[in-house]
Amino acid sequence: MREAWTDERLDDLAQRVDDGFNRVSGDIRELRSEIDSLRGRMSDEFTGVRSETTGGFVSVRGESTAFRNEMRDEFGSLRGEINQQVGSLREESVALWGEVNTRLDGIQQTMIRFNGALLVSLVALILAVLLRGG
Numbered sequence: 001m002r003e004a005w006t007d008e009r010l011d012d013l014a015q016r017v018d019d020g021f022n023r024v025s026g027d028i029r030e031l032r033s034e035i036d037s038l039r040g041r042m043s044d045e046f047t048g049v050r051s052e053t054t055g056g057f058v059s060v061r062g063e064s065t066a067f068r069n070e071m072r073d074e075f076g077s078l079r080g081e082i083n084q085q086v087g088s089l090r091e092e093s094v095a096l097w098g099e100v101n102t103r104l105d106g107i108q109q110t111m112i113r114f115n116g117a118l119l120v121s122l123v124a125l126i127l128a129v130l131l132r133g134g
Contacts, residue, residue: 003009
């Protein structure tokens with residue numbers, strides 16, 4: 001047999017439904033509060049990470065600028081040393097070519113003297129043959 005719904009039973013059911021809704025509403029408020037708190041903590045963490053990242057990038061940028069300046073100075077120094085060495089090699093090669101030219105001039109003078117002596121000897125030989133009646 002079916003039980004009849006009495007006012008008392010309906011009031012009891014209504015109270016239980018109200019209590020359930022109140023409990024669910026409380027749970028939802030609690031969840032919202034936790035979500036808001038989590039959102040705040042996440043925002044703080046993201047801000048911290050952003051600050052650390054920005055600081056890291058600034059640090060890396062500073063280090064790379066310092067490294068670039070150091071490399072520029074080193075390359076400038078090397079360029080100076082290389083230019084000095086090239087200048088020194090040029091001076092040495094000019095001096096060596098001067099020596100070679102001096103030696104070639106000496107060889108040329110020797111050849112001119114030898115050819116002159118040979119020409120004089122040849123003319124003397126020809127005159128000797130002609131004077132002999134040849």
